[in-house]
Each structure stands twice: as structure tokens, then as C-alpha cells.
Amino acid sequence: MNTIHHRIGAAALMAGLLGLAACATPSNPAMMTLPATAGLIATPGSTAYRSVTTVNVAGGQETNPLWTAQVSDADFKLALENSLGAANYLGTEGRPTVVNATLMALRQPLAGLDISVTSQVRYTVTQSGQPIFDELVAATGTATMSDALIAAERLKMANEKSIQENIRQFLIRFRTNRQ
Template structure:
């Protein structure tokens, strides 16, 4: 009887430990959908001409520690955001977008978690740099969105990257006119 109780307690503790594991960011949740005012149209600089996107500075998530943003997930979100905004394609002179994740400031704990991402974006066309700026943006996830802290942190990471991409597109459109 005692052995059975110990086994059940061990299983319960193991399940609780699994429930607290950090999960990686979801590219779909970091992707900015087509947004009025941020969508390129024919004649705009970069309209359907971004052929290459590179991302650096991200980290893979360690399930035993905290949620992070990997290069592959950020790249997917950035490419999908650029496609939704009308920039991906090969219709105009080829452009490249390089994004370097400089910093991802995360809280250790909290009810409402805010994450600030800092990304340097460089947009080039042939041998000419047409945009080179560092963009900072904050995303927040509340207790009402997720009870588990590791899930709130992942959601705040995703919101921060999505807002960062939005700020990049806003600045790029303003400079490209």
C-alpha cells in the first residue's frame, strides 16, 4: 500500500514537472498579419522584391529553463510578415533583409509579464543599404491569458517579436517614401 502511494506521488510530481516545461515560440503567433497602412503596393520601395531573409542572435528554448526565440522561428515569422505586407517576391530589384536579435529582456516572474525585444534590421538592394536601424518593442502577456508562468513568458516573447516586426515595417515604410 505504501509503495503504491509513493509511486502515485512520484507520477504526480513528474506530471507537474512536465507541465512547467518551457516551450519554444510559435512563428504563427509572432507573424504580423496584413495591416492597413503597412502593406506595400506597386511602386513602393521593396514591393514584392525581398528575396532573402537572414536572422541571427536567437536562441533555442531549453525546456528546463525559459522560453526563447530561435533564429528559425523568428525567420519564419519575419518572412510570413513580409509576405503578408507585400514585400516578399521577385518582381522588383532583389532586396535582402537581415535581422539581428540583439536582446530579449525577460522577467524572471510576475503576474503580467512584459518582454522587450531589440532587433537591428538591415535592408539592402544590390550594394546599397536602404535601411539600417535598431528597433525596440515590448509585448505583454497577462495572468488572464495563461495561468502558467512559462506560458505567459512564451506569449510575451511572441507579442514582443510581433510588435517589433510591426515597428520595423512602420519605420521602413516611413523611410522608403
């Protein structure tokens, strides 16, 4: 009888631990931040060089630990601000520039070994109140079994890679359209 209770208790403990391991966790802004990247760094004289004074983000969702990983507004904003800072866009040296980013969609699979997430973000940039950029940017990030064994962790990583790539695509388009 003791052995049966011991086994039931051990099974319940294992199920509980597995449940915790599969909980969704929020995105990490550091993993979504695009580091200083050659060719994407603003230089003196380029549009918005050290003049982005405000970054606004909307459309994100908080992660529910019992459901799936998401990207919150606060985490996306921090990643975008840090990325803009690394690319020499944040500052007060030029005409006041505002970057608005609205996460329109975060397309996630229900399951998979390799998980790909596609983010769609509408970026609008105004300078001294005048629009200078308005585009919808889509980007995909993928996490594989070699990145993480647990599917919930792979989904979080795919979210982060998708947002980082989205920011990179935004900077490419912004520089291309504004030079």
C-alpha cells in the same frame, strides 16, 4: 504500508506531471507573424514592393525545455518572412532586396503574474547591394494570467507578442523612412 507507497507514488506522479507542465516550449512562428495590416502593406511603386528575395536572421537561441522559452533564428525567420509576404514585400519584381534581422536582446523577467518581454532587433535592408535602412527596433509584448496560468507558457506568449510587435514597428519605420 501499501497506503504509504500508494501516496508516495501518487505524489511522485503529480510532481512529474507538474514538472512537464512547466517545461519551456519553443516560440510558435504563426503567433509571431504579423498578418496583413492596413497601412503597412506595400503597394506598386513603394520601396521594396515584392522585391525582398532574401531574409537573414541571427542572434536567436533555441529553447531549452528545462530553462526558459526563447526565440530561435529559424522561428523568427519564418515569422519575418511570413510577415513580409503578408505586407507585399516578398518577391522578385523589383530591385533585389535583402532584409537582415539580428536579435540583439530578448529581455525577460525571472517571474511575474503579468510577464513583459522586450525584444531589440537590428534591421538592415539593402537593395541592389546598397544600404537603404539600418535601425535598432525595440518592442514589448505582455502576457497576463488571463492568457495562461502557467508562467512558462506566459513567457512564451510574451516572447511571441514582443517579436510580432517588433516586426510591426520595423514595417512602420521602414515605410515611413522609405516613401
